[in-house]
Amino acid sequence: MAHPVDVHVGKRIRHRRWLVGMTQQQLAEKVGIKFQQIQKYETGANRVSASRLWDISEALDVPVSFFFEGLEDADVARDRDEAVPADLMGDKEALDLVRSYYSIPENQRRRLFDLARVLSDVS
Secondary structure (H helix, E strand, O other): OOOHHHHHHHHHHHHHHHHOOOOHHHHHHHHOOOHHHHHHHHHOOOOOOHHHHHHHHHHOOOOHHHHHOOOOOHHHHHHOOOOOOOOHHHOHHHHHHHHHHHOOOHHHHHHHHHHHHHHHHHO
16 A cells, blocks of 8 residues: 555645656656656555655756655645635646736736636635
8 A cells, every 4th residue: 555645745746747748758757767657656566766756846847845845744634614615726627728828918817817716616
């Protein structure tokens, strides 16, 4: 069974890779490994070594600490009864939505955000 920290780090790798629009193959090529290894890292099946995590952080243009963000809150989020899934950023549709949202010009994005808040208050 995978260690919860390895699973969390893997999810953060996948999250960042999707946000920048990179495939597993592209990340693997930048890091110098096979894409199957990226798959294993993202599921937590394989533990990422410190040096490999450093390479991945450079390829994804984030500090190494990015992969550990939210780790201390993971147990808290799991215990909360929320309408939003705990692994929201593990959902490809949600990541595509976030990517699209940030491609909208800022003034229009703010108006869209306000509309979404109003609609969510209605339901």
